Amino acid sequence: MASSPNPSVDNAGLVAERRARLDATLEALGADALLTSDPFSIRYATGTRNMLVHGLTGPDRLALVAPGGPTVLWEFAGCEHLSDGADWIDEVRPAPALNAKKTPMFREEVARFVAEVADAVVGSWGEGARLAVEGTTSGVIEGLADRGLKMVDGNEIMQTAMMVKQGAEIEAMREAMRVTEAATEALRTAISPGASEQEVWAEFHRALIAGGGELVVTRLLQAGHRTFPYFQEASTNVLRTGDLVCFDTDAVGAGGYSVDFSRTFLCGDDSADDVQVGLHRLALEQLEHNAANLAPGRSFREFASLAFEVPAPYARYGYYQLAHGLGLAGGHPNIPRLDDGAYPLAGGFEPGMVICVESYIGDPDSRQGVKLENQYLITEDSVEQMSTFPTSASSPSARGPSQRPRADAYSVGDPPGVVRPPDRQVNTKNH
Numbered sequence: 001m002a003s004s005p006n007p008s009v010d011n012a013g014l015v016a017e018r019r020a021r022l023d024a025t026l027e028a029l030g031a032d033a034l035l036t037s038d039p040f041s042i043r044y045a046t047g048t049r050n051m052l053v054h055g056l057t058g059p060d061r062l063a064l065v066a067p068g069g070p071t072v073l074w075e076f077a078g079c080e081h082l083s084d085g086a087d088w089i090d091e092v093r094p095a096p097a098l099n100a101k102k103t104p105m106f107r108e109e110v111a112r113f114v115a116e117v118a119d120a121v122v123g124s125w126g127e128g129a130r131l132a133v134e135g136t137t138s139g140v141i142e143g144l145a146d147r148g149l150k151m152v153d154g155n156e157i158m159q160t161a162m163m164v165k166q167g168a169e170i171e172a173m174r175e176a177m178r179v180t181e182a183a184t185e186a187l188r189t190a191i192s193p194g195a196s197e198q199e200v201w202a203e204f205h206r207a208l209i210a211g212g213g214e215l216v217v218t219r220l221l222q223a224g225h226r227t228f229p230y231f232q233e234a235s236t237n238v239l240r241t242g243d244l245v246c247f248d249t250d251a252v253g254a255g256g257y258s259v260d261f262s263r264t265f266l267c268g269d270d271s272a273d274d275v276q277v278g279l280h281r282l283a284l285e286q287l288e289h290n291a292a293n294l295a296p297g298r299s300f301r302e303f304a305s306l307a308f309e310v311p312a313p314y315a316r317y318g319y320y321q322l323a324h325g326l327g328l329a330g331g332h333p334n335i336p337r338l339d340d341g342a343y344p345l346a347g348g349f350e351p352g353m354v355i356c357v358e359s360y361i362g363d364p365d366s367r368q369g370v371k372l373e374n375q376y377l378i379t380e381d382s383v384e385q386m387s388t389f390p391t392s393a394s395s396p397s398a399r400g401p402s403q404r405p406r407a408d409a410y411s412v413g414d415p416p417g418v419v420r421p422p423d424r425q426v427n428t429k430n431h
Helices: 013-027 039-046 106-123 138-146 154-163 167-190 198-208 274-292 300-305
Strands: 033-038 062-065 072-075 093-094 128-132 151-154 222-225 244-248 262-266 322-328 328-334 354-363 368-378 383-385
Touching: 013 039, 013 154, 013 167, 033 039, 033 106, 033 154, 039 062, 039 154, 062 106, 093 262, 106 128, 106 138, 128 138, 128 154, 138 354, 151 154, 154 328, 167 262, 167 368, 198 222, 198 244, 244 300, 244 368, 262 274, 262 300, 274 368, 300 328
Parallel strands: 033 128, 072 093, 128 151
Antiparallel strands: 033 062, 062 072, 222 244, 244 262, 262 368, 322 328, 322 354, 354 368, 368 383
């Protein structure tokens, strides 16, 4: 078996459970096989990774998988050896160059690749086989259709399979959370007047990778007036005493599983002012109110109908959705708010779903905001909060990391506040 990038994660068990789930989903949705170039989907189906971020810039690797059929991996040129011994791969071939970025001869490469895939699919499932396709290029899809294969949406199949986590996946997500929370503590202690947003964010990235995590998919850290409106990425902006600092992990942690929670900190030794305390209290109330409405069997529409009503001055600046799913990456379900039209999302919460509940309260008058988010596991009869980094604390600067209380020690009735890091200047020479 190919070695796992993190020895604390049972990669063999993960892939076995995921393939069983994927095979069942393919059969349930009427597809004979799946062709994907999505790096997260390839990892889900085969347990292998290779230059994931590079793979997001174009089809570097592709996999053909099917229930009971052979699994073929087209691997990045020169990297075929990386999949030696991988239990769920039957054959490794060199990946084609399928677009103009890779070669001006891409059309010839596409034609050869289409012939390879069509021969494999028709040889196993006959003429008119139903092939689910995710990613790749328009030339590949058109070529496969011209060969008589019936095209099926592969992303829908992958999102359906990934939506419900298996036992080994849940344990891997717990390990990913442990690594990410440790990295968040490193970021928290780096927040100090005079440090830039980028310097603080870099501490999170450094600690995440050092702890066995893999990458961060956004740069969502902003301070002071850059906390309003939300979605501003880390910059050269220098932190000042009294600044709020919003941070969203958006991390791919141990075993390739994503971790997504948000916290808002206070920079320096001064106390939070009344506006900041009020914004944090409201954001925490929204988060805990909506999280309390998570329940196995509850429909997404009912969840939306019970959502916290953000007061008018802040409503137009709120987060664009109530919650979203999470696994190897963020995904289905993305749960919208209610509006005057028909609710667009069918279905409901199922055991094994991991759901992230969002909260942002932005104040247009003071030009600052508070972002909070927690990650939850839906079980057979309850809901478990997976993210334990505190959302509020009375005097965090007096505690070291080992004394940091668990988030479940806090409730709506506890006095809210902004988590304050100790005063520490980032040493940019070391990073």
